[in-house]
Amino acid sequence: MASRPEVFDSGEWIDWCPGCGNFGIVTALRKALAELGLEPHQVVIVSGIGCSGKTPHFINAYGVHTLHGRAIPFATGIKLANPDLTVIVSGGDGDLLGIGAGHFVALGRRNLDIAVMIHDNQVYGLTKGQASPTLPYGVKTKALPKPNLQDPVNPLMLALASGYTFVARAFSMDVEHLKKIIMEAVKHPGAAVIDILQPCVTYNDVYTAQWYRERIYYLDREPGWDPVVRKEDERVEKLSKAMIKAMEWGERVPVGILYKDETRTTLEERIEKRVPSYRKAPPAKQRIEVQGRPIINRRYFEELFKRYLVEVED
């Protein structure tokens, strides 16, 4: 049952710069969680380090503000230990696509049911405005001494190449749309990623809210746009189409769902196949002791480790 978004307001003062695009993300996230009918204790927001990294503190839900670049593997452990939790990763573009790129790729490969929100502001906000991995070559944002030397990585392309089964883009200033995308991502069973275009009012004077407003268009309003893979043999075609959309950047910038693969099993399902008790009794919920003693007694021990036992002949 949907609750009010305020339920997800932690009450902590938000110390982002006035006007920062992150405000839209927090608002959309609170709304999405409320509309999904979740309760605060069922949700874990996992973040990295950066302005974006502070997000969990502003959400009334379990919050894990981890290390720079490591939100994804932290989230992986949380989700695998207790798959009943709704686990959402909130990270910066530097965090997820620079220092954390290896984990970003690995999550795609795993298709674990986690939704990843990239706060894509093209800069390292909290360290004062250096180029992030999404800033294009030759662009000079405010705090850079010289124009950027490196080419950007395209978060959507990287996500598609890595195997994410849900890939979308949204704009942090369109809270309603972003909310919907977040809800879709959370509902999607498997690894989902949302590239959120998030203006940094303090350091990014190139990709401003205005810049985006002039270019954004909505895929769901495009006639015939259907990003969903419903059968395995549609995969290559849908993936190719998604990639072509992902490369569109300049005059027009698409937002919305680029790709959604409903055919791949999640890691949880795969584990369950191997460990039948997994869903019923995941690691975090198993009884491991009886009155302060190991549940594995001598008899069980000998059964479990049978192959290490040698019966001594008389």
Add this chain to the structure above:
Amino acid sequence: MASRPEVFDSGEWIDWCPGCGNFGIVTALRKALAELGLEPHQVVIVSGIGCSGKTPHFINAYGVHTLHGRAIPFATGIKLANPDLTVIVSGGDGDLLGIGAGHFVALGRRNLDIAVMIHDNQVYGLTKGQASPTLPYGVKTKALPKPNLQDPVNPLMLALASGYTFVARAFSMDVEHLKKIIMEAVKHPGAAVIDILQPCVTYNDVYTAQWYRERIYYLDREPGWDPVVRKEDERVEKLSKAMIKAMEWGERVPVGILYKDETRTTLEERIEKRVPSYRKAPPAKQRIEVQGRPIINRRYFEELFKRYLVEVED
């Protein structure tokens, strides 16, 4: 002027398993270096850790056998400090696409003139046969206790998404073809990657030489295949085509050059724009002292750091 491949034989005993696909790589590499007319001291082979990581020891050239996953950033420092060197990275699939995936992505973004050879054997050879990031879901190679849980990452897709300007695949058992591809990769100015299908005879009983032989076909023999981007506006189209080829895996497995972008500037060129002396006097070749004293004397010091100086008024 081309020399003989034996010039590049270090004479060290190769302790790979008899029949290992890596032998083909070493042979092809020696031949390629010889045909490129390089001398041993002009070449640096940089590797990670794994069976593949031993490669530099078998090549008579400067060899840097680094840490697991870190060959690319080591190579980056080497190349930037002395851009006259021919720098080649040789790494395992686990090394480059698992633990090193973040660096792999970053090199694509940088388009630094380095050629990367992925020894793609779908397993962690040196640690005894665990699944590497290229092993498909559900496959059980010899040493795995259970079938693989995770989906594979496609090295070519990842390379294309990351911005490599030269992306190719080769088969380690076709030494002549591989040699040619290596030569192309080395000659290509910018970040190049070759996914080398390398049978591991000890641990990979699924993707065997035989398996490949039955499926491989050569792109350069495909009528009309032209992977080269000669003008910026061809980029999206060629990239899309390359990606579709990259996804082909099963009945038919393409080898050859998938993508070659001649339009993007290299990092070296970009640096030179900012530091005009860079090519003439790169970091490794600058004179920094005069008779044991800093080349930057008091006068130069005051000029360089003018903005920190305050003239004291009388």
Add this chain to the structure above:
Amino acid sequence: MQELDEIRFLIGGAQGTGLETAAQVLTTAYAAQGYRVYSFREYYSNIKGRHSYIGVRVNSGTQPAAPRASYHVIAAIDAESVFMHLDDAGKDTLFLYNADLESRKLSGLPAIEEETKKYIRETLAGSGYGDSLGEAIRYIKEVKGARPVPLSFNKVLSEFAESRGIKVFAARRYANTILIAAIALMTGLGPDKLRRGFERRFANRPRIVEDNMALAGIVAKELEQYKNMVPVRRPKRKPRRLIVLSGNDAVAMGKVVAGMRFQSYYPITPAQDESFMLENIENLETSQGQLGGVVVLQTEDEIAAITAAIGAALAGARAATATSGPGFDLMVEALGWAGINEVPVVITLYQRGGPSTGLPTRGQQADLLDALFASHGEFPRIMIASGDHEEAFRDAVLAFNLAERHQTPVIHVLDKFIANSIVTMEPPTPESLEIDRGALVENPDKDYKRFSLEHPVSPRVFLGTPGTVVWYTGDEHNEVGYISEDKVNRRLMYEKRMKKLEIAAREIPEEERATLYGDGGDFLLIGWGSVKGAAIEALKVLQDEQGLDGAYLHVRMMEPFPARYVSKIIEEYGVGRVIDVENNYTGQLARIVAMNIGHIVRKRVLKWTGRPIYVDELVHAVPRVLGGEKEVEVLEYGI
């Protein structure tokens, strides 16, 4: 022949030629007779082709726990194994080799490294011998007093091939069985008993068992004259069952018993076998059904391994990761996060030869100071170092109890010498062990504060617990977990964390953190980890052979360090009679002792060749160091 209390043999051959199988077959066969077995393995960082060997001790009374430098039998499967073990051949050692290879030259063996060839060549030349295998055998016989046992492998294998109707080519794969058979024969392990070993190794493959037994018969016939030459006495005591396990297995078993249900890892020698073993029994299948399951996750790197384990621990699972030095290096940042967030996560650290990639398949004890201070800033951690398999098992359980009780990361340190050696052990009685999950809250009230300053250890909730929410952050935080830079909060929150170490120090008796073995007053050895086995046995030998009566202080916990106890013991002896024994260069334990109690133990016996400390070399070194001949004695036995 006189029966021996213990027999020792060494089998050598190229990697990939079945040495491990040979050792397993023999070990199980002896264990099934009630013998206590210890076997250690040396191998290159290589998959196939380089020389490898396994040293085995079979004892009729006590459990051996360290290598000894003298062997009753050495069995060489190839030419390399003859050249490599010249030093190991002693007086009367039966030295089995392939007589077909007599003309082989050292220089024609590329698998032996140049430096080693030089060493071997010098050894032979030093006594006037050439570098062919025949010469090496003469050297072994004439100089070392060993008894060469030539055997034509070709002959034996041809006969075998013929008798079993297989190709000679196929028969070659059974070369390792020749070693098994020869050793069984010489040590008096009869065919029935040997068969048990084969049966166990090749369960459900009776054909292979028969093949092996047939070949063993042929070998026995050929070597008839050596039968029972080094017979071992019947075991003094026969337990009903024995476990045959490696150090990796011991830890894995401890973890399962402790209730660990999540392990994330990235493969690395010599840690990985622990995770494989866990993966294999992930279902916890018993006669009463599935007792639960262990999720074992192979991650993309060690950073992911530890952070995933921390995540799982936050969610409420007992969670761990296992690695060795290079992997540990990558975990350092997350270790600090676990520290500031008071997360009970266990890191099993298997030391190997460093620095850097070092000697990845060899052993060392050189990560102690690193592990003790790893990660920037200050936070409490607990560090346990096990000295043998029994300790490894119990400490694996203890690690989780301490982690949850004190809400700190726990580093459980082992080394390759323990990880890769295989011993016999009586099955433990898990019921006698405690599970202490520390302070937990299942139904938090409104005022619940995860990091309450009321007590240093604040009760935990798991992620997902209804009734509250909690924030975790690597930043300094306030009582609910929100970032706080306030100076007063900072001081108190920092103190809260650090005080937990004082509490742990108060709660864990110092005598459990360090143990004194022996009570001789002549000298005191001090050591840790795998030194234990060699040290305790050396005490006995020194007493028996030289009348020197010493004791061994085994330090098992480095943090909280048992300062008072160690201080007391060292002062009883006087620091001049204390000898630090470590498998490293800088005497890391001695440095920790100095740091904690101010006594600098300067007498040291050290080793850093990557090989284990042999009882014999320690026995030799102690009187020299004690007598003041040398302050530091450097060991280097073992190729």
Add this chain to the structure above:
Amino acid sequence: MQELDEIRFLIGGAQGTGLETAAQVLTTAYAAQGYRVYSFREYYSNIKGRHSYIGVRVNSGTQPAAPRASYHVIAAIDAESVFMHLDDAGKDTLFLYNADLESRKLSGLPAIEEETKKYIRETLAGSGYGDSLGEAIRYIKEVKGARPVPLSFNKVLSEFAESRGIKVFAARRYANTILIAAIALMTGLGPDKLRRGFERRFANRPRIVEDNMALAGIVAKELEQYKNMVPVRRPKRKPRRLIVLSGNDAVAMGKVVAGMRFQSYYPITPAQDESFMLENIENLETSQGQLGGVVVLQTEDEIAAITAAIGAALAGARAATATSGPGFDLMVEALGWAGINEVPVVITLYQRGGPSTGLPTRGQQADLLDALFASHGEFPRIMIASGDHEEAFRDAVLAFNLAERHQTPVIHVLDKFIANSIVTMEPPTPESLEIDRGALVENPDKDYKRFSLEHPVSPRVFLGTPGTVVWYTGDEHNEVGYISEDKVNRRLMYEKRMKKLEIAAREIPEEERATLYGDGGDFLLIGWGSVKGAAIEALKVLQDEQGLDGAYLHVRMMEPFPARYVSKIIEEYGVGRVIDVENNYTGQLARIVAMNIGHIVRKRVLKWTGRPIYVDELVHAVPRVLGGEKEVEVLEYGI
């Protein structure tokens, strides 16, 4: 008014409101008069909105190098800054605040953290005051004896807006100028001199300079009565030029002078400003043309940063990386690689508040033991810790000389208190410094061996040198660099590396590794890093005010540790009169001392609030600790 030898002021305001500009303008203006200035800054890990402040000392004689707890002027730009600095207001402190805000309530200021609010509320309530700004001002006046200086910012800014024909809204951005003007007025910095400060800050923007001067005029008129209230004496000595620089700048300058031409980094506080500064002058442009260029590479993470630097060093460049704790953690594995491969790479480590993300914009000295033992296994490293900006500059040069001479990684340790404080310094004379590139081979002959065992330090070739090739590997290697697991090679190669530390210890005089300041016999302070400034000044104050005559032993090199020298000095005093002063909890230097020389210094003055040690609190603590009242005195001055 009596002229003062030194004036001290504090300016406070929200982040993003121009405090740094204010401090710069004033600092340059004073420096241009020949004053020696020291300014330190406290700020939150936040971009805009949280409270920040800068404390400045302007001295007419010597260079200050640590904060003092008493200010002549405190200037608060907002309400937060009044509440935050109640403690800093002392007797007669001129406390400027915005009179328009008198009714503001503490509870209505969300930028102040709850814990801090509680602290402030308790402070006020403890003396019977409420929590409005008006009450706070009364408290400051009545309890602390300060002199409130109310000023209506609205009034001043409206007048300013009108006079300059700009919108009041736009005028608000000049609020920081009010602080500048007030301080200049009170301390006797005349308008012409102040103008110099503005001119320099706003070079080529005369309009802004005029705006500022106009506003300053209005402020001066309003505050006429405070003019020259705390005048500072003319400087005793006037150098021709002064550099105004931060610790980050000092290191960057040292690196450029040292010939470093490659720096790879990943942004992190408080290290990043060093790399930006390098990026800015990358072209080494002089009147004689380009002297070369520095390649500054922003990498994808710290692992890439250090490995790229190592690669560049192998290629022959002097190469470095700069980071702080979390980044250093990620560099640990590669550090060991540099160690085993004998690579001269420099790591500049700026300590900040830990553990983990900790207090990322605050300071601490708690990474010493970590840095000393980081990375598994054993290898030589050299560690230098600078105590002030001059040392930071010289040590940056020294680091490269030692790295290349001994072919080891060098860790150059600083802390946030040095990195982010700004001082005046006389320009150095680089000609007086040495560049020692160590043993190099340009024309290797056929027998060249990179890791020749002949000497511990084997001559290097750069990658690409004709005439040879070389292999590097993280595995144990032989003389040419090929992997070797041979035991003899292992022993010798390991010793070769470790011996280099002994050579370094022999070559670098112990008196350069630790320096004794003062010669009083009453007590000995021992410390390192930024403690230096506070300790040396505290000696003087203790002598002047309490007749206590002590000395300060400043340890600048932790590896090789100056054991004999430190031992000698400590023994001269007797360990009971030695006080360890550190900005950490566990007394890390004291632990290193114990480890090296066996003396456990138990008297300690420690601080871990993330704030610097103030001279005054140290002065207060020393006699207490010395007198035995307490063994450890914990400091916590500074909000």
